[in-house]
Amino acid sequence: MTPIIPTANNPASATKLRFARRFLRSLSKMSKTRPSCPSSICVKKRSEGLKMAAYWCMARSVGSRRAWSRAILMKLSRGRQQHPHHHNFSMKRKIRRPTWLGKTKKKQKKKRNITCSSSSYDDEDEEEIMKRQTEKLREVVPGGKLMDICSLLEETAHFVTCLADQVHVMQTIAHRYS
Amino acid sequence: MSSRRSSSSSRSRQSGVSSDITEAQINDLVSKLQQLIPELRAPRRSDKVSASKVLQETCNYIKSLHREVDDLSERLSELLANTDSNSAQAAIIRSLLM
Numbered sequence: 001m002t003p004i005i006p007t008a009n010n011p012a013s014a015t016k017l018r019f020a021r022r023f024l025r026s027l028s029k030m031s032k033t034r035p036s037c038p039s040s041i042c043v044k045k046r047s048e049g050l051k052m053a054a055y056w057c058m059a060r061s062v063g064s065r066r067a068w069s070r071a072i073l074m075k076l077s078r079g080r081q082q083h084p085h086h087h088n089f090s091m092k093r094k095i096r097r098p099t100w101l102g103k104t105k106k107k108q109k110k111k112r113n114i115t116c117s118s119s120s121y122d123d124e125d126e127e128e129i130m131k132r133q134t135e136k137l138r139e140v141v142p143g144g145k146l147m148d149i150c151s152l153l154e155e156t157a158h159f160v161t162c163l164a165d166q167v168h169v170m171q172t173i174a175h176r177y178s
Numbered sequence: 179m180s181s182r183r184s185s186s187s188s189r190s191r192q193s194g195v196s197s198d199i200t201e202a203q204i205n206d207l208v209s210k211l212q213q214l215i216p217e218l219r220a221p222r223r224s225d226k227v228s229a230s231k232v233l234q235e236t237c238n239y240i241k242s243l244h245r246e247v248d249d250l251s252e253r254l255s256e257l258l259a260n261t262d263s264n265s266a267q268a269a270i271i272r273s274l275l276m
Binding site (some may be wrong): 030163 | 200203204207210211214215229234236239244246248250251252253254255257259270271274
């Protein structure tokens with residue numbers, strides 16, 4: 001997958017740098033506060049915490065300018081409020097996973113099958129297909145269920161850009177540390 | 179809903195074509211979204227890709243990005259267990275700037 005290359009005029013690059021700094025700070029915090037235990041359970045829990053920290057850092061870097069980042073911050077902070085003793089994201093905390101962070105791969109497979117079967121009705125039911133695709137997009141984009149179609153498309157564009165930046169930063173970090 | 183009405187009424191005084199103006203806006207946003215999706219950006223066989231195709235590919239792209247984040251966070255947690263060096267941070271930020 002080719003990540004989006006930031007240009008000089010691309011405002012997303014400032015967000016990307018903010019995200020990189022925040023994420024690196026939380027990485028060093030996590031490595032300091034938690035002793036590194038090699039067991040597979042520890043690694044799994046830490047990876048869950050890392051994932052949530054990544055989304056949190058990206059949403060904080062974007063701030064409250066965007067509806068999707070506000071939605072992420074609200075959902076993740078609700079998880080924090082339920083467990084006020086744990087200030088970092090790793091270990092011993094079950095955050096209620098928002099649907100757009102879907103871990104349920106089985107459900108995703110079912111949705112894909114529905115898409116394949118409906119593609120044969122392209123000519124007749126294009127409006128129906130559009131509605132269905134819009135509903136799917138609303139589920140995937142955080143905060144998408146409350147927006148009208150224009151805002152949804154704008155938010156999706158920004159969300160995709162930031163998510164690609166996040167992936168690029170994480171790839172760079174993994175490359176440097178390995 | 180009200181935001182859509184206000185934006186469409188500012189561009190058109192005819193009540194009958196307000197839905198067309200909104201559709202043009204939607205098409206414009208969809209084409210902008212199309213530019214961001216790698217699968218739809220590279221092959222340019224036809225000028226127009228249907229909007230539903232763009233939305234479908236966007237959903238798939240977002241899901242694949244989420245999977246990448248999952249894999250990367252697993253890799254990073256394993257790497258974190260092995261190293262706690264902070265000296266790479268400056269190098270990482272420098273490489274992101276280039």
